[in-house]
Amino acid sequence: xxxxRVGIAGLGTVGGGVVKLLAAQxxxxxxxxxxxxxxxxxxxxxxxxxxxxVAGLEWHDDPVALAxxxxxxxxxxxxxxxxxxxxxxxxxxxxxxxxxxxxxxxLLAMHGAALAAAAEAAAQVIAYExxxxxxxxxxxxxxxxxxxxxxxxxxxxxxxxxxYILTTMREEGRDFxxxxxxxxxxxxxxxxxxxxxxxxxxAHKLAILAGLAFGAxxxxxxxxxxxxxxxxxxxxxxxxxxxxxxxxxxxxxRGAAGISLRVHPAMVPLGRPLATVDGVFNAVQLxxxxxxxxxxxxxxxxxxxxxxxxxxxxxxxARGVRIPVWGQSAATMAAARITPMAAHQxxxxxxxxxVDQPGVLADVTAILRDHGISLESMLQHGRKPGESVPIVLxxxxxxxxxxxFALAGIExxxxxxxxxxxxxxxx
Amino acid sequence: xxxxRVGIAGLGTVGGGVVKLLAAQxxxxxxxxxxxxxxxxxxxxxxxxxxxxVAGLEWHDDPVALAxxxxxxxxxxxxxxxxxxxxxxxxxxxxxxxxxxxxxxxLLAMHGAALAAAAEAAAQVIAYExxxxxxxxxxxxxxxxxxxxxxxxxxxxxxxxxxYILTTMREEGRDFxxxxxxxxxxxxxxxxxxxxxxxxxxAHKLAILAGLAFGAxxxxxxxxxxxxxxxxxxxxxxxxxxxxxxxxxxxxxRGAAGISLRVHPAMVPLGRPLATVDGVFNAVQLxxxxxxxxxxxxxxxxxxxxxxxxxxxxxxxARGVRIPVWGQSAATMAAARITPMAAHQxxxxxxxxxVDQPGVLADVTAILRDHGISLESMLQHGRKPGESVPIVLxxxxxxxxxxxFALAGIExxxxxxxxxxxxxxxx
Numbered sequence: 001x002x003x004x005r006v007g008i009a010g011l012g013t014v015g016g017g018v019v020k021l022l023a024a025q026x027x028x029x030x031x032x033x034x035x036x037x038x039x040x041x042x043x044x045x046x047x048x049x050x051x052x053x054v055a056g057l058e059w060h061d062d063p064v065a066l067a068x069x070x071x072x073x074x075x076x077x078x079x080x081x082x083x084x085x086x087x088x089x090x091x092x093x094x095x096x097x098x099x100x101x102x103x104x105x106x107l108l109a110m111h112g113a114a115l116a117a118a119a120e121a122a123a124q125v126i127a128y129e130x131x132x133x134x135x136x137x138x139x140x141x142x143x144x145x146x147x148x149x150x151x152x153x154x155x156x157x158x159x160x161x162x163x164y165i166l167t168t169m170r171e172e173g174r175d176f177x178x179x180x181x182x183x184x185x186x187x188x189x190x191x192x193x194x195x196x197x198x199x200x201x202x203a204h205k206l207a208i209l210a211g212l213a214f215g216a217x218x219x220x221x222x223x224x225x226x227x228x229x230x231x232x233x234x235x236x237x238x239x240x241x242x243x244x245x246x247x248x249x250x251x252x253x254r255g256a257a258g259i260s261l262r263v264h265p266a267m268v269p270l271g272r273p274l275a276t277v278d279g280v281f282n283a284v285q286l287x288x289x290x291x292x293x294x295x296x297x298x299x300x301x302x303x304x305x306x307x308x309x310x311x312x313x314x315x316x317x318a319r320g321v322r323i324p325v326w327g328q329s330a331a332t333m334a335a336a337r338i339t340p341m342a343a344h345q346x347x348x349x350x351x352x353x354x355v356d357q358p359g360v361l362a363d364v365t366a367i368l369r370d371h372g373i374s375l376e377s378m379l380q381h382g383r384k385p386g387e388s389v390p391i392v393l394x395x396x397x398x399x400x401x402x403x404x405f406a407l408a409g410i411e412x413x414x415x416x417x418x419x420x421x422x423x424x425x426x427x
Numbered sequence: 428x429x430x431x432r433v434g435i436a437g438l439g440t441v442g443g444g445v446v447k448l449l450a451a452q453x454x455x456x457x458x459x460x461x462x463x464x465x466x467x468x469x470x471x472x473x474x475x476x477x478x479x480x481v482a483g484l485e486w487h488d489d490p491v492a493l494a495x496x497x498x499x500x501x502x503x504x505x506x507x508x509x510x511x512x513x514x515x516x517x518x519x520x521x522x523x524x525x526x527x528x529x530x531x532x533x534l535l536a537m538h539g540a541a542l543a544a545a546a547e548a549a550a551q552v553i554a555y556e557x558x559x560x561x562x563x564x565x566x567x568x569x570x571x572x573x574x575x576x577x578x579x580x581x582x583x584x585x586x587x588x589x590x591y592i593l594t595t596m597r598e599e600g601r602d603f604x605x606x607x608x609x610x611x612x613x614x615x616x617x618x619x620x621x622x623x624x625x626x627x628x629x630a631h632k633l634a635i636l637a638g639l640a641f642g643a644x645x646x647x648x649x650x651x652x653x654x655x656x657x658x659x660x661x662x663x664x665x666x667x668x669x670x671x672x673x674x675x676x677x678x679x680x681r682g683a684a685g686i687s688l689r690v691h692p693a694m695v696p697l698g699r700p701l702a703t704v705d706g707v708f709n710a711v712q713l714x715x716x717x718x719x720x721x722x723x724x725x726x727x728x729x730x731x732x733x734x735x736x737x738x739x740x741x742x743x744x745a746r747g748v749r750i751p752v753w754g755q756s757a758a759t760m761a762a763a764r765i766t767p768m769a770a771h772q773x774x775x776x777x778x779x780x781x782v783d784q785p786g787v788l789a790d791v792t793a794i795l796r797d798h799g800i801s802l803e804s805m806l807q808h809g810r811k812p813g814e815s816v817p818i819v820l821x822x823x824x825x826x827x828x829x830x831x832f833a834l835a836g837i838e839x840x841x842x843x844x845x846x847x848x849x850x851x852x853x854x
Contacts, residue, residue, distance in 0.1 A: 021575055021717050031642065031759040032574045034751075129572070135718035137572025144571075144748075145556070145564025147459045148448055148738030215458065273724065276703065290448050291562035291725065291735035297700065298721040308718035311575030321571075321748050324461075332458040 001035035004318040007058075007066035009089055010078030011044035014103055014130070017307030018076060019052055022314075029311065033318035037311075040071045067092035074099045074317055076310060082106035094118045094126070101313040103130035103306055109204035113217045113333070116325035126325045127313035132205040133158060133282040135305025136298040137312065142212045142286065143327040149288030151213040155251040155426070156284035157277050158205040158263075160300040161189045161196035162228050162248040166265075167278040170236045170245070176229060188280060198227035199248065199263040206250030209284070210261055214254055215328050216336035218261065224341040226264040235351055235421055238379065238392050239267055242349070245275040249426060258337035260344060266426040267349050273297070344400040347376065347425040350393040350407070355415040356384045361391070363413050371406040373398045388417055394425070428462035431745040434485075434493035436516055437505030438471035441530055441557070444734030445503060446479055449741075456738065460745035464738075467498045494519035501526045501744055503737060509533035521545045521553070528740040530557035530733055536631035540644045540760070543752035553752045554740035559632040560585060560709040562732025563725040564739065569639045569713065570754040576715030578640040582678045582853070583711035584704050585632040585690075587727040588616045588623035589655050589675040593692075594705040597663045597672070603656060615707060625654035626675065626690040633677030636711070637688055641681055642755050643763035645688065651768040653691035662778055662848055665806065665819050666694055669776070672702040676853060685764035687771060693853040694776050700724070771827040774803065774852040777820040777834070782842040783811045788818070790840050798833040800825045815844055821852070 006022070008015050019039055022029065030036040041058035043066055058071055063085050066075050075093040077100060079086040086107050093100045094115070102108070108115070108128055119126045129139045133156070142151065157163050161183060168179045180197065183189035195201045203225045207218045228248050239246050244267035253260045268275040273295045277283040282300025287293055299305040326333055354360045361378075368375065379392040395403070407420050433449070435442050446466055449456065457463040468485035470493055485498055490512050493502050502520040504527060506513040513534050520527040521542070529535070535542070535555055546553045556566045560583070569578065584590050588610060595606045607624065610616035622628045630652045634645045655675050666673045671694035680687045695702040700722045704710040709727025714720055726732040753760055781787045788805075795802065806819040822830070834847050 017717070025575060025577065028577065028642070029575060031755040034756065135715070136721060137568050140567060140572050141564050144743060145567050145739050146735065147742040148452060148456060148735050150452065150455065215455070273703075276700075288562070288735060290444070290731040290738075292729075292732055293725060294563060295724040296722070299719040302719075304717040305719055308573065308575050308715060311717075312572050315574040316571060319750055321750070323746055323748070328458040329461070 003036035003038045004033065004314065005038055005040040005071055005073045006076055006314060007041035007069055007072035007074070008039055008076045008078065009043045009063035009066055010080070011042060011050055012078065013303045014306045014310065015044070015078045016050050016052065017303035018310045021307045021311050023052070029315060033315040035318050037314050037318055041066055041069050063089045064092045067096045067098065072098065074101060074314065076314070077102040077104055080104055080106070082110040087111060090115060091118065094122050094124050097122055097124060099125040099127065099317050101127045101310055101317070103128070103310060105131040105201065105204035105208060109207040109220050112208065112211060112325070113330070117330045119325050120330050125317060125322050127316060128208070129313050130306045130309035132208055133284060134298065134300040134302065135308050136282060136284065136296045136300070137309070138209070138284045138296055139212065141294065141296060142209065143323060146286060146288045146291055146294065147327065149290050151286055151288055153251070153253045153287040154209045154213050154284065155249055155274065156209070157247055157274060157282050158202040158250045158300070159196055159248060160280035160282055161193070162202070163277065163282070164188050164280045165197070166228060166231065166246055166248065169231070169233060170240070173233060175233050176231060197229055199225045202248060202250045203263045206252055206261060206263055210252035210259065211326050213252060213286070214259055214336065215326065215333055216259060217333050218336050222261055222336070222338045224262040224264065228265055230421065231265055232421065234390055235423060238351065241379070242267070242394065243270050244268060244425070245270060246423065247274060249274070251426065255339060257343065258339040260339040262341060262344070264424060266424050268426055342401040342404070345397055347397050348395045348403050349423040349425055350395070351421040352391045352393070352410065353388050353417045354391055355417065356387055356389045357415060360413070360415040363415070364410055367406050367409040371402040373402055373406055430463035430465045431460065431741065432465055432467040432498055432500045433503055433741060434468035434496055434499035434501070435466055435503045435505065436470045436490035436493055437507070438469060438477055439505065440730045441733045441737065442471070442505045443477050443479065444730035445737045448734045448738050450479070456742060460742045462745050464741050464745055468493055468496050490516045491519045494523045494525065499525065501528060501741065503741070504529040504531055507531055507533070509537040514538060517542060518545065521549050521551050524549055524551060526552040526554065526744050528554045528737055528744070530555070530737060532558040532628065532631035532635060536634040536647050539635065539638060539752070540757070544757045546752050547757050552744060552749050554743060555635070556740050557733045557736035559635055560711060561725065561727040561729065562735050563709060563711065563723045563727070564736070565636070565711045565723055566639065568721065568723060569636065570750060573713060573715045573718055573721065574754065576717050578713055578715055580678070580680045580714040581636045581640050581711065582676055582701065583636070584674055584701060584709050585629040585677045585727070586623055586675060587707035587709055588620070589629070590704065590709070591615050591707045592624070593655060593658065593673055593675065596658070596660060597667070600660060602660050603658060624656055626652045629675060629677045630690045633679055633688060633690055636677070637679035637686065637763070638753050640679060640713070641686055641763065642753065642760055643686060644760050645763055649688055649763070649765045651689040651691065655692055657848065658692055659848065661817055662850060665778065668806070669694070669821065670697050671695060671852070672697060673850065674701060676701070678853065682766060684770065685766040687766040689768060689771070691851060693851050695853055769826070769828040769831070772824055774824050775822045775830050776850040776852055777822070778848040779818045779820070779837065780815050780844045781818055782844065783814055783816045784842060787840070787842045790842070791818070791837055794833050794836045798829045800829055800833055
């Protein structure tokens with residue numbers, strides 16, 4: 001059969017990985033795809049040497065030109081960014097009646113509904129396995145493997161940079177800033193780390209998973225997003241003592257009142273599968289009403305895993321697989337009804353730094369009582385009269401609103417020295 | 428669009444689950460599949476009440492009649508068994524030019540190559556997500572999600588009955604026969620448990636996974652199969668002490684000399700993902716050369732998870748997905764070159780029951796030395812001069828052949844009272 005001809009925009013780590021993978025396993029891929037898959041055209045910012053030959057490939061300085069190339073059957077967009085050339089290329093590819101493969105989570109999280117409508121009108125495919133959790137085929141599992149299920153909950157460790165930082169902080173007893181600097185040197189974190197450590201990248205991925213899981217149009221602005229900058233080594237040590245691991249989780253849940261979408265650090269009880277996922281690994285836990293819980297774990301990023309996901313999409317396209325972008329037609333996607341974060345119900349870990357003096361605890365617990373919050377446990381180690389000591393409170397299930405009101409009051413107490421650290425507990 | 432009309436053969440737990448799932452989520456499934464999926468015909472051994480209505484459905488006493496029914500677009504085979512009516516129905520369905528969905532691991536493990544060739548000739552699909560690991564979409568992950576990878580290793584907990592028994596033995600300190608009786612009462616084990624506890628069921632599933640992973644024709648007779656009947660509470664206690672969990676694993680590995688295929692109890696180090704999978708859960712660990720390790724965990728059996736897998740296959744068929752049975756055309760499937768079990772290399776846990784008397788250990792270690800086997804550790808607790816005591820030996824990496832020869836010699840020692848217990852260690 002005639003080869004599937006691929007145009008790749010963006011020749012960074014992932015683009016290079018895709019070129020290498022397609023070359024290394026050409027025979028295997030042709031057998032599985034039913035036809036060869038060949039890179040025929042490329043667009044990248046510079047023509048510097050990348051360790052593989054681009055001889056014989058069509059070269060475009062303007063990525064959008066790939067969409068209209070007569071030598072390209074499918075476009076792989078690896079430029080990144082929600083707008084700009086990535087979006088222009090995606091739109092041009094669909095308009096040209098060609099399938100699009102992309103690893104671009106920002107693009108899909110921000111413009112997924114519009115792109116899906118355009119793809120549907122053009123009867124074309126947008127495939128994005130590489131956009132979420134790298135080597136874990138979670139898009140396929142949700143969109144196809146669990147297609148017979150109502151999914152009630154998706155929770156996951158979706159950002160390897162944050163998980164590496166949190167794991168290293170715990171294992172080596174170091175603080176956030178110190179570990180971040182190291183992660184940057186090792187290439188695990190960007191020079192500007194905010195997309196990762198402030199939770200934006202995880203939130204993009206969560207928005208995609210939620211759209212698929214619930215068949216709902218997700219408005220990215222509806223996500224509650226917190227990052228890991230404020231996690232202290234003190235909290236990590238208390239977590240250990242209480243039987244938890246601190247993980248940056250993305251959680252999408254469907255409840256009676258609507259869908260809640262949140263990215264924040266969480267205390268995960270040891271013994272839960274997500275608690276054991278360390279380093280740069282990603283993991284996702286899905287809850288299907290018929291399938292039950294399904295847990296997936298693997299490498300979330302990097303050349304090999306992400307290239308593996310891109311190539312899986314290309315093989316699907318070569319095989320003629322055509323599934324709607326969000327697993328169902330755009331017309332059947334409802335706008336998500338969102339539960340506000342203030343309505344969240346759960347248990348909370350609260351750490352206060354207080355002056356060790358008589359009456360502090362009585363003042364704190366009185367405020368909690370006034371907001372209907374009851375405590376499961378309280379920890380204070382050692383005594384340092386007149387000095388600053390940490391007090392840890394673990395609440396029973398309560399509402400986010402009650403906790404916020406109570407903390408506003410607690411922060412006003414003269415003996416409370418800094419803003420409380422608050423970490424939600426996820427069972 | 429016109430509905431996809433489904434004929435179901437076999438209305439046991441899984442068949443009933445499929446009927447219920449398709450009814451319960453009819454709207455969701457129609458949105459995702461792009462057309463309604465409706466059960467139109469049924470074949471089962473008796474017409475007894477099953478808690479759902481079969482009114483209006485075509486009824487066939489002979490399951491093979493479903494294949495030729497004018498009201499059936501796709502046949503779901505849930506009869507079970509490698510031969511007999513299940514095989515006849517599968518062949519008739521393909522011959523009739525209709526897609527087949529099956530949960531029948533024995534059928535695929537024994538006749539998968541022939542059925543795939545027939546399906547390919549008829550340009551038809553055989554889908555079997557439900558045949559392996561229930562609610563975990565591992566067939567899809569291997570055949571599609573990791574299609575760009577050379578998979579070097581598949582290992583998994585593939586039989587929930589065995590995992591339930593081993594977990595309960597460990598947690599409650601009870602012996603095999605006792606826990607098996609309970610499992611039978613609870614419906615976790617069959618009246619004749621041999622398919623499960625002797626490893627046959629896990630081996631069927633492993634043969635399927637290996638065929639997919641390696642693109643190779645697997646001859647079921649090539650699998651090395653051991654069950655869990657000989658696992659004693661003593662071995663479980665020693666495993667705990669040494670930092671292992673005993674699991675019945677199915678392992679398929681590709682090495683330089685060929686493919687090894689084996690099902691046997693194994694000592695899995697705590698800290699490995701498979702060690703933490705307890706009760707009726709299943710799990711699979713895959714190793715892709717680009718994706719890296721991918722770990723999947725979920726419910727391996729039962730009405731809901733298995734029905735979820737069957738319905739995922741039906742939705743794929745409704746969506747027009749057509750992927751070769753083994754992920755590549757029959758012509759490209761090579762016969763597997765098999766590494767014999769005797770050539771297996773690994774570490775071994777060996778438990779001897781010996782008379783506690785001077786010189787026993789010297790005799791045992793001399794035999795091990797003569798076969799080139801070195802020890803990592805040795806355990807003997809307490810002293811009971813003249814009585815029977817267990818001695819545990821943990822070897823460094825060695826060959827299966829060396830261990831077998833050494834044990835044949837050790838068994839001859841007068842102080843060795845019973846056949847040694849041997850459990851392979853899987854890192």
